[in-house]
Amino acid sequence: MMNINKLFISMVIALTLLPVVASADIYKWKDKDGVLRYTDTPPPYGVKTIEIIGKKATKFPTANPTMSAAPAKAAAPSGAPVSPSALTAEKATNNAGSASDVIAQDVEKKRRQMEEIERKNSAVKEAEAKQKALNCAAAKANYQSYSQGGRVYRTNEKGEREYMDDKGLAEGAAKAQQEISQYCS
Numbered sequence: 795m796m797n798i799n800k801l802f803i804s805m806v807i808a809l810t811l812l813p814v815v816a817s818a819d820i821y822k823w824k825d826k827d828g829v830l831r832y833t834d835t836p837p838p839y840g841v842k843t844i845e846i847i848g849k850k851a852t853k854f855p856t857a858n859p860t861m862s863a864a865p866a867k868a869a870a871p872s873g874a875p876v877s878p879s880a881l882t883a884e885k886a887t888n889n890a891g892s893a894s895d896v897i898a899q900d901v902e903k904k905r906r907q908m909e910e911i912e913r914k915n916s917a918v919k920e921a922e923a924k925q926k927a928l929n930c931a932a933a934k935a936n937y938q939s940y941s942q943g944g945r946v947y948r949t950n951e952k953g954e955r956e957y958m959d960d961k962g963l964a965e966g967a968a969k970a971q972q973e974i975s976q977y978c979s
Contacts, residue, residue: 807823820832820833820834821833821834821835821836821837823837839903840899841905858946872907895933895935926977928975929957929976929977930974930977930978932973933970933973933974933977934970934978935972936966936969936973937967937971937973937974939966939970940963940966940967940970941967945957946958946962946963946966
């Protein structure tokens with residue numbers, strides 16, 4: 795009886811989650827090598843979106859004359875000849891539309907690049923400000939250590955402590971004061 799309840803609960807959960815999984819977008823696109831890809835994640839930037847069985851799908855824009863001639867051939871009745879002017883007009887319409895699409899995509903790409911550059915610049919400035927604040931705090935702590943008196947030491951290259959005399963303390967305090975003026979302004 796317990797196994798039937800577990801099975802029933804598992805089935806109810808699976809059936810409630812099924813629409814969530816089924817509603818995922820499917821993307822169809824060709825990669826740079828011309829291989830047709832079907833993915834649930836969006837393709838790289840510069841890929842056009844098309845509809846496939848009620849779902850979004852994408853493909854790279856291509857300048858394929860057979861693709862642009864297909865609508866003109868489909869519009870003509872079967873067996874009827876297609877005039878070259880109809881193909882040329884269809885091709886011109888497609889090229890004008892694709893040219894404006896390419897320009898719009900280029901503008902959008904440049905806008906995104908500018909936003910990314912601004913985002914990176916602000917992140918760099920923020921990191922520099924944080925580092926400057928840390929350097930300022932360290933310089934103030936060093937100055938306080940040198941100026942308060944007492945025994946101050948440095949570790950030499952052998953790892954031994956060397957206690958500083960009054961001259962060393964004065965030099966350390968002067969250096970810390972320079973660092974304060976550099977980092978705390």
